Amino acid sequence: GNSVTQMEGPVTLSEEAFLTINCTYTATGYPSLFWYVQYPGEGLQLLLKATKADDKGSNKGFEATYRKETTSFHLEKGSVQVSDSAVYFCALGSPGGSYIPTFGRGTSLIVHP
Amino acid sequence: DGGITQSPKYLFRKEGQNVTLSCEQNLNHDAMYWYRQDPGQGLRLIYYSQIVNDFQKGDIAEGYSVSREKKESFPLTVTSAQKNPTAFYLCASSSQGSNEKLFFGSGTQLSVL
Numbered sequence: 001g002n003s004v005t006q007m008e009g010p011v012t013l014s015e016e017a018f019l020t021i022n023c024t025y026t027a028t029g030y031p032s033l034f035w036y037v038q039y040p041g042e043g044l045q046l047l048l049k050a051t052k053a054d055d056k057g058s059n060k061g062f063e064a065t066y067r068k069e070t071t072s073f074h075l076e077k078g079s080v081q082v083s084d085s086a087v088y089f090c091a092l093g094s095p096g097g098s099y100i101p102t103f104g105r106g107t108s109l110i111v112h113p
Numbered sequence: 114d115g116g117i118t119q120s121p122k123y124l125f126r127k128e129g130q131n132v133t134l135s136c137e138q139n140l141n142h143d144a145m146y147w148y149r150q151d152p153g154q155g156l157r158l159i160y161y162s163q164i165v166n167d168f169q170k171g172d173i174a175e176g177y178s179v180s181r182e183k184k185e186s187f188p189l190t191v192t193s194a195q196k197n198p199t200a201f202y203l204c205a206s207s208s209q210g211s212n213e214k215l216f217f218g219s220g221t222q223l224s225v226l
Contacts, residue, residue: 032213034214041220041222042219043119043203043205043218043219043220044205044215046214046215049214089155089156099144099161099163099207100158100161100171101207101215103156104155106154108153
């Protein structure tokens with residue numbers, strides 16, 4: 001079945017540091033891949049998405065590239081801010097009519113001034 | 114603005130009591146989901162619904178019940194059979210199933226008195 005593996009957190013960085021959060025997946029077919037962000041006490045919101053191999057999703061300085069050969073979708077940002085502190089979830093959809101997305105366990109990011 | 118609304122934000126349950134969490138969406142989405150999130154944990158699927166008057170159990174349905182009488186509404190009842198109900202509950206919706214992004218509500222924090 002489908003699965004998503006994220007790196008364990010928390011990830012602790014100083015402001016302006018480079019961020020990488022690793023995400024690998026196992027899936028059948030060609031699912032869309034997503035990164036969601038959750039700020040404290042709130043629901044998840046979509047950060048970025050990629051729908052096919054070699055697609056790069058980007059938003060608010062964050063980027064992730066759909067790598068089919070390595071089954072990965074790592075999240076990166078060149079210079080993090082304190083306001084980026086949140087929990088980040090990698091997720092994959094499922095084509096062909098399945099209605100159950102697969103989420104990773106989430107990675108907490110803490111950015112210090 | 115279109116969106117998904119959960120209420121209440123905070124809810125307290127007494128022993129032996131059933132409580133109902135509300136989820137309403139005006140996005141005209143067919144699919145709706147309920148997730149449970151425990152501190153430091155990922156999302157666990159409770160129930161999902163692909164269409165009105167139909168719903169399926171997720172991974173942790175025991176002690177919970179749902180209904181889907183209207184397209185825009187998917188209430189979750191936490192029954193007295195759920196012995197450890199304290200958690201953050203998230204409702205989500207999607208237009209075409211899991212290969213499209215999910216829209217999340219802002220969540221309900223349920224605690225036991």
